[in-house]
Amino acid sequence: MVKARISIDRARCSLCYRCVELCPSKVFIVVNKSVVAVDDRCVACFGCVKVCPSNAIDVKIASYSVVEYVRYN
Numbered sequence: 001m002v003k004a005r006i007s008i009d010r011a012r013c014s015l016c017y018r019c020v021e022l023c024p025s026k027v028f029i030v031v032n033k034s035v036v037a038v039d040d041r042c043v044a045c046f047g048c049v050k051v052c053p054s055n056a057i058d059v060k061i062a063s064y065s066v067v068e069y070v071r072y073n
Ligand code: SF4
Pocket: 008, 012, 013, 014, 015, 016, 017, 018, 019, 020, 035, 051, 052, 053, 054, 055, 056, 057
């Protein structure tokens, strides 16, 4: 399993919701108009980091299993 830690900089976030639409794992949910990340669904594709127009998202990978390590390297 990929262990990802997703940070959203709320001061930068413009609430465009592109990350919500793009994420293949439905990590981002909207709660009271704010974007919240459910980290344990992340598959570390980094699409959200690329699509965010405000550079508000940071994805840090804590650990990979051997299977993921082989897949991504
Ligand atoms: S893509 Fe970036 S600016 Fe848009 S809602 Fe997501 S975090 Fe906020």
